[in-house]
Amino acid sequence: MTAPTRADAQALDTEDPLAPFRDRFVIHDPEIIYMDGNSLGRLPIETQDRIRSMVAGEWGGQLVRGWDEWLDLPTRAGVSVAALIGALAEEVVVSDSTTVNLFKLASAALDARPGRNVIVTEADNFPTDLYVLQGIARNRGLELRLLDVRPGERADARLVSQVLDEDVALVSLSHVHYRTAALADMPGVTAAVQDAGALMLWDLCHAVGAVPIDLGAARADLAVGCTYKYLNAGPGAPAVLYVRRDLIEELTQPVWGWFGQTDQFAMGPEYHPLPDIRRFLTGTPPIVALAGVEIGARLISEAGIGRLREKSLRLTDLILALHEDWLAPMGFDIGTPRSPDERGAHIALRHAAASDLCRKLIEKGNVIPDFREPDVIRYAPAPIYASFVEVWDAMEKLRELAQIA
Numbered sequence: 450m451t452a453p454t455r456a457d458a459q460a461l462d463t464e465d466p467l468a469p470f471r472d473r474f475v476i477h478d479p480e481i482i483y484m485d486g487n488s489l490g491r492l493p494i495e496t497q498d499r500i501r502s503m504v505a506g507e508w509g510g511q512l513v514r515g516w517d518e519w520l521d522l523p524t525r526a527g528v529s530v531a532a533l534i535g536a537l538a539e540e541v542v543v544s545d546s547t548t549v550n551l552f553k554l555a556s557a558a559l560d561a562r563p564g565r566n567v568i569v570t571e572a573d574n575f576p577t578d579l580y581v582l583q584g585i586a587r588n589r590g591l592e593l594r595l596l597d598v599r600p601g602e603r604a605d606a607r608l609v610s611q612v613l614d615e616d617v618a619l620v621s622l623s624h625v626h627y628r629t630a631a632l633a634d635m636p637g638v639t640a641a642v643q644d645a646g647a648l649m650l651w652d653l654c655h656a657v658g659a660v661p662i663d664l665g666a667a668r669a670d671l672a673v674g675c676t677y678k679y680l681n682a683g684p685g686a687p688a689v690l691y692v693r694r695d696l697i698e699e700l701t702q703p704v705w706g707w708f709g710q711t712d713q714f715a716m717g718p719e720y721h722p723l724p725d726i727r728r729f730l731t732g733t734p735p736i737v738a739l740a741g742v743e744i745g746a747r748l749i750s751e752a753g754i755g756r757l758r759e760k761s762l763r764l765t766d767l768i769l770a771l772h773e774d775w776l777a778p779m780g781f782d783i784g785t786p787r788s789p790d791e792r793g794a795h796i797a798l799r800h801a802a803a804s805d806l807c808r809k810l811i812e813k814g815n816v817i818p819d820f821r822e823p824d825v826i827r828y829a830p831a832p833i834y835a836s837f838v839e840v841w842d843a844m845e846k847l848r849e850l851a852q853i854a
């Protein structure tokens with residue numbers, strides 16, 4: 450098979466029903482090819498406008514009266530995200546950071562499984578996930594048991610079952626792996642973990658807005674996830690927190706703040722958490738940052754997660770095809786599972802000089818990828834705004850730079 454040409458990529462853009470969505474984003478410099486949508490999504494024009502009017506009109510004009518509008522933003526944003534992750538509206542709230550939400554839910558889960566003293570996660574999980582679980586294990590005197598998933602493999606029921614026993618209280622894994630993009634088998638793993646009597650906590654950071662997620666169908670217990678990656682909510686925008694409906698009242702989180710309190714403004718002396726998802730809130734939410742979550746999630750819903758996934762697989766297929774023809778002969782390798790059922794929305798291109806090539810892509814190629822230790826260039830074309838020609842050009846630049854090196 451011969452490599453797809455630039456004209457082939459142009460033809461795919463012409464036929465792309467999602468192409469008009471690019472115009473809904475700020476494209477400050479059209480020459481820059483953005484392959485890093487999984488680190489920080491682009492800015493939606495509507496969010497830029499909304500944040501301007503919120504700052505000037507609501508903060509500047511309404512002052513403290515603005516809270517009449519702002520108080521339900523965490524639950525309203527939760528409703529817009531719920532639609533994308535197969536959750537009920539009352540099962541999701543948007544608050545704090547992913548790191549903090551992970552701490553809250555992991556702690557609550559452990560309290561709900563007294564007598565069990567093991568937490569399971571993947572050895573190569575995202576660092577903050579590892580650190581949070583290490584800290585909890587240290588504080589509580591628990592064992593942190595690490596699962597090995599080899600590059601090109603994904604977490605499934607068979608693999609996870611190897612580390613499960615009656616001591617395991619909690620398993621926490623990423624739905625899409627941040628480096629390899631391996632897509633875990635959510636229903637299979639969840640069922641295996643629950644069969645062992647443990648609770649399952651999914652990290653959706655690299656999945657939400659990029660792949661279809663059905664927490665309800667998987668009967669998932671708990672989940673957290675970023676909004677500033679594929680949901681395009683903005684740097685540091687607060688994070689997703691999901692608890693299955695029947696578990697909400699059973700779980701108590703460790704950060705007892707007034708936003709989780711029943712009848713908050715009665716200012717009572719003792720903590721009595723609300724009976725709904727808001728019991729997982731802590732303190733005053735970052736209102737300006739929250740504005741971007743609702744808009745970002747709605748944009749993804751409007752484009753349709755099914756259509757986005759279809760385009761994303763085509764974009765990444767193009768990377769795989771060009772890799773085969775151009776890069777593999779130069780010593781590159783793919784660090785992502787090949788099967789469409791087993792990968793998320795980016796491709797890990799592995800090369801011994803990856804770090805150097807990434808720097809050159811940015812400095813000389815006008816391409817923004819990102820580098821992950823030890824040898825990975827991540828190309829993450831976000832399907833809502835990336836084009837096929839951009840992907841083709843990004844691959845062509847990488848080929849050029851690798852030839853010179």
Ligand SMILES: *Cc1c(COP(=O)(O)O)cnc(C)c1O
Pocket residue numbers: 546547548549575577578623627652654655675688
């Ligand atoms: C991006 C990412 C995070 C980031 O957490 P923050 O609290 O927002 O810094 C956490 N976990 C995973 C898997 C991620 O990909």
